[in-house]
Amino acid sequence: MLRFVSGWSYEEVLPYYLKSEGSRIRNADYRYHNTDGYLGVDDVYQSPLVEAFIRAGEELGLPHIDYNSPVNSFGVSTVQATVRGGKRSSAARAFLWPIRDRPNLDILTSAFVTKILIDQDTREAYGVKFKRLGKLYKALAKREVILSAGTFNSPQLLMLSGIGPKHHLEELGIPCFQDLPVGQNLHDHLTFPGVSFLMDQDIDLDNQRVLSNISRYIEDSTGPLTSLGGVEGIGYIKTPISTNPQDQPDIELIFVGATLASDYGVATRLGMRIRDDVYDSVFRPVHDRNQWTIFPMLLHPKSIGWLRLRSANPYDRPLLYGNYYTDPGNEDVRTMIAGIRFVQMISDSAAFQRYGSRLNPRPMEGCQHLPFDSDQYWECALRSVSVTLHHQVGTAKMGPPEDPGAVVNNLLQVYGVGRLRVADCSVIPKALSAHTNAPSSMVGEKAADIIKEYWGVTSF
Ligand SMILES: Cc1cc2nc3c(=O)[nH]c(=O)nc-3n(C[C@H](O)[C@H](O)[C@H](O)COP(=O)(O)OP(=O)(O)OC[C@H]3O[C@@H](n4cnc5c(N)ncnc54)[C@H](O)[C@@H]3O)c2cc1C
Structure with missing residues (x-):
């Protein structure tokens, strides 16, 4: 589906669709469906x-x-x-409910992230600022920040944090930390x-x-x-x-x-x-x-x-x-x-x-x-x-370094900023021959494997 980005061809993403799918379709071709994944x-x-x-x-x-x-x-x-x-x-019912009691998982409802925290010297993300029930908090990342706020709010948060088109950020008085075409390419x-x-x-x-x-x-x-x-x-x-x-x-x-x-x-x-x-x-x-x-x-x-x-x-x-x-x-x-x-x-x-x-x-x-x-x-x-039909994609486009429209690489890492990835529909570079719900789960599943492999761990 993302045939132009290394690691994201149909054959390479299919296992991640299958991993998430718990299918009961009557007339399905079960070479391309799975029956025991989380997503009904x-x-x-x-x-x-x-x-x-x-x-x-x-x-x-x-x-x-x-x-x-x-x-x-x-x-x-x-x-x-x-x-x-x-x-x-x-997504909440399929993926979060079954694991909500894990000791290494905190789920905060009503938490509204306002900014990604970035160390100006190391150029690495180290957490997020968020507001909950009227109070401001900081959450610090153990390893890295994974942004998954969707095609509208992931680019919004990147730009609020100084990652985006320089002229646009400057217009709004936001110091530009990394000049990237965030928010362009809305399919x-x-x-x-x-x-x-x-x-x-x-x-x-x-x-x-x-x-x-x-x-x-x-x-x-x-x-x-x-x-x-x-x-x-x-x-x-x-x-x-x-x-x-x-x-x-x-x-x-x-x-x-x-x-x-x-x-x-x-x-x-x-x-x-x-x-x-x-x-x-x-x-x-x-x-x-x-x-x-x-x-x-x-x-x-x-x-x-x-x-x-x-x-x-x-x-x-x-x-x-x-x-x-x-x-x-x-x-x-x-x-x-x-x-x-x-x-x-x-x-x-x-x-x-x-x-x-x-x-x-x-x-x-x-x-x-x-x-x-x-x-x-x-x-x-x-x-x-x-x-x-609300299948918006592409506002934090995934692409190789030579692509002037790209915001993240094929490991979902934001160009020019360390320890920061985006994992949602915003990275999908162009409109698909499909609706976007299952692809967003696929991106999440693949992101999980990419991150585990990167840090050399089998689970968090
Ligand atoms: C009305 C509607 C109907 C749809 N119907 C279908 C369909 O039938 N089939 C299909 O395949 N697709 C459908 N879609 C599309 C599909 O739902 C989306 O493509 C998919 O949910 C995108 O997943 P995502 O993870 O990229 O973003 P989202 O699902 O939008 O997840 C982003 C999450 O981040 C949270 N968030 C955003 N900003 C912040 C912040 N600042 N702080 C904290 N949290 C934040 C949001 O609340 C949300 O929970 C529909 C979409 C809509 C809106």
């Missing part, structure tokens, strides 16, 4: 409509694959979820929830059925409430627009047996911050209708963002500039339109036509002046309601 991976509830998604994919030449095996990059599948026993297998996955289809038959995962299954979920953690917000299937395709390597998909298809309208606009719309007028134009008129959608997700955007400090105050949230759909060739928009066209082909398949699937004909607010379903219309719609 399971099937979730599937409506009958996901079967139509799989059949439609096959009609269009996409085989039914295990998308987490490298055997085939393109195909369709039911979704594999980080879930155990019908509940989310979060993200955009998706589009605005292409949806109506049906004549009631087989979607609609709100009524979800609500009526609360007792089933409480009793044995099964049923529609185990679904990932309605996501039931995943597909990977390569559009004709793609300039990516041959084996690399450019669009992920996220099949949902429902739409933004299925919860009457009370939850998903708010989570995705869809404006009222946009929601009212497309979705409100089809409340109570049978419907489904596929969110096309742009896997390898050409538009790259950045992150800046708002101020030198650690409690001020950093400023994020996604720069979405700004690449000079408009390749990102054209790829998404090609993705929408593929989604329409899925609706036109025999598998979906048996349910009378057809495009929701309501034009989106702000785009009504354009011919409905033209490329111009979809570009307008894409620019109106594309949303992030």
Whole structure:
């Protein structure tokens, strides 16, 4: 996945994915899955409509694959979820709970790190400053400081500690200790929830059925409430627009047996911050209708963002500039339109036509002046309601010393500062053909081995 960084090729990181995974997936290729790791991976509830998604994919030449095996990059599948026993297998639940009583582990909740402490003479990190319940503390590192505050807050903490672009730090009055391109290179996955289809038959995962299954979920953690917000299937395709390597998909298809309208606009719309007028134009008129959608997700955007400090105050949230759909060739928009066209082909398949699937004909607010379903219309719609899926990476980019964009080396060590590593999604140099939760665990697992090997210990 990080094929350009030594030690981080697919073959080299696979063991770390496997180490963390405790999979129960029914149709998995178990050469590429593990069953006894900490992180629960399971099937979730599937409506009958996901079967139509799989059949439609096959009609269009996409085989039914295990998308987490490298055997085939393109195909369709039911979704594999980080879930155990019908509940989310979060990083805390999977990795921390089982070991929380270890005598050599302290877990501090409500502790907010404000700065990395760096010895100006030795140029080595030796601890962190943090605030907890109104009091300031210093924690001193026995061997080194491992920063794992995520793609937004790791770069923020580095910059607050004087590690970042010199001119930017100086603007804010932060003395620059090490001039590095921290916060540049923000890669993200955009998706589009605005292409949806109506049906004549009631087989979607609609709100009524979800609500009526609360007792089933409480009793044995099964049923529609185990679904990932309605996501039931995943597909990977390569559009004709793609300039990516041959084996690399450019669009992920996220099949949902429902739409933004299925919860009457009370939850998903708010989570995705869809404006009222946009929601009212497309979705409100089809409340109570049978419907489904596929969110096309742009896997390898050409538009790259950045992150800046708002101020030198650690409690001020950093400023994020996604720069979405700004690449000079408009390749990102054209790829998404090609993705929408593929989604329409899925609706036109025999598998979906048996349910009378057809495009929701309501034009989106702000785009009504354009011919409905033209490329111009979809570009307008894409620019109106594309949303992030929060797969941000790259703001403390891993790369070799000759890479001017690199912040950490392949051992996750920050260039120019001793005893300081970063181990989270911020080090992943570019957007992946995958979501980022499992990769963040992989980075953690590999970091643990790197650190143990570096210090010549088998455990801490
Ligand atoms: C709403 C949402 C939905 C998502 N859904 C999916 C999904 O379905 N599938 C998927 O694969 N990925 C998903 N992701 C992405 C995935 O969750 C992230 O990529 C992953 O959690 C990143 O891991 P990380 O360790 O890099 O950072 P994080 O998980 O963000 O961990 C960083 C931690 O550092 C803590 N922290 C930050 N600053 C400080 C500070 N100053 N002091 C102390 N602690 C601090 C934070 O509280 C946090 O606990 C989703 C993300 C979001 C936001």
